[in-house]
Amino acid sequence: MNAAGNLPTWAALLTALLVLVGAAATLIGSLGLLRLGTFYARVHAPTLGTTLGMASILAGSALFFSMLEARPVVHEILIAVFVGLTTPVTLMLLVRAALYRDRIEGSKEVPAADAAEHSIPQD
């Protein structure tokens, strides 16, 4: 914290609040990995960290560096856009892989595979 001498008070407090809120959201999301009972329920938990947690911490970082360097530092938006667009893709693919495996094993907890093979785009 040695470089932060010329930071306004309100910016420091707002950054502290944003970083704490983001970290708390991420922690609750990861706690969901422990507490939720089945795989399909657990998939919902990490999205807390990739939406509210990430947005809040990155907003705090953008505010802090913009105030510190007295110019707009907004390249945190890039991380938000990349992670925000890619996380849904990975989660969707992971759930489909899990569903595929459960259906092959004949699990009773997932919906039956009526015409599921046609819905995977072949092109």
Place this chain on the structure above:
Amino acid sequence: MNALAILSWAIIGAQIMLALAMCCAVYRLVAGPRAQDRILGLDTLYVNAMLLLVTFGIRIGSTLFFEAALVIGLLGFVSTLALAKFLMRGEVIE
């Protein structure tokens, strides 16, 4: 107690919370029970590590950590995608 001291304590608190979150993800990565649970834990671990790097950047006051966080975010996407594809088909490149 001035605002900067509050900020530095808040960042330490946030880093402790993110480290605990990483512990939860590591537990899911080690304990399973199935392969998809482990991949989910790994994906969460990537995101938490990225956020931890961003808070390190704020604490040290350097934007150097930004590039590392960006690379971790993108690598996490590619590796999770490859692992999920492997679960589905048993091969990554067909």
Place this chain on the structure above:
Amino acid sequence: MSGILPYPLLSLALLILWLLLNQSVSAGHIILGSVLAVLASWAMAALRPEKPRIRRPGAALRLAGMVLIDILRSNLAVGRIIVRSRQPGVNAGFLTIPLDLRDRHGLAVLSIIITSTPGTIWVNYDAAKGTLLLHVLDLVDETIWIQTIKHRYERLLMEIFE
């Protein structure tokens, strides 16, 4: 338009990406970024993807605002379930929704919206029957979820893309 700049929005986004990455708006970076953006859009044109038509940009902005509010709200709801509930995830279940939306880009946007909202995840779309399989963390009343997705998102997406 189709000659030099086949995808103007994509080129603009790539230019902004380049400037953000380099944290500079100097003339040299703008020229280099523009050249790269145009080259990349030519590469994209060689792949010949179906071009999306965004009919109503105003509706797209309204949708974006609504999605941000919904993500914040469901963050709080899922957080409450994880922390407070004695047996979290006991209400989770699969849900099938019939969709009227057929446009591929609209479906792609809908899948991103649904999956990035905590508490709901897109599992499978059956193109032949037009039904969508979802997994919902808090599945107490199916009709509420069907109403939400059909009226809040699907109608706006059909306005934008079809």
